[in-house]
Amino acid sequence: EDPDHPDPDGTKVKELQTFLKESQDVEGIWADYPCLPQGSNRSDEEQRYFDQALRDMNLLYMGSRVIVFVDREYLSRFWTQFEFFCTTHKATVRGIVPRTKRELQHHVNVIPLGVAKETDGADEKLLFTTWANITVDQAIQRLGHKDVKITNQSEKDPMLKRLKEFEQ
16 A cells, blocks of 8 residues: 555556456466566566566557556656557557457456446547557557656657667
8 A cells, every 4th residue: 555556556456456357268467577587686687577567558558458547646647658558559560560459359448447437438439549549650659648657757758769670
């Protein structure tokens, strides 16, 4: 129940438990906060692992079924929006392209939280409208805006560059 934890009151865990009870085909879960070493006191080995995971994060979101917990804060944060762009796209020989509507239905599960739960799907629709049918260059432009918040500014430019490199 640490206030810096992304789920201090266990809301996401409870929603995840409900989702898993209804989705018997899920074989495993990876969640970035508990699966990556957090904080600034990482050992050298933890830092190497963390850096590698950040570099390859797009592959995880493009290649796996993704559960998205959406709240109002989600709509303004760099990492969540970067991940959502990757989730709604796939890597092909032609580069990174949007998933079809059918692929999205299988690949992305959105669970609204907080105020987003009370918007009759408006926040979910906004996410798909903003990210699902755009190019990598458009995503880089949108993610580069100053109102897209990130805790560690030094991570933003390398990740945008990595996204462009991955497309090529």
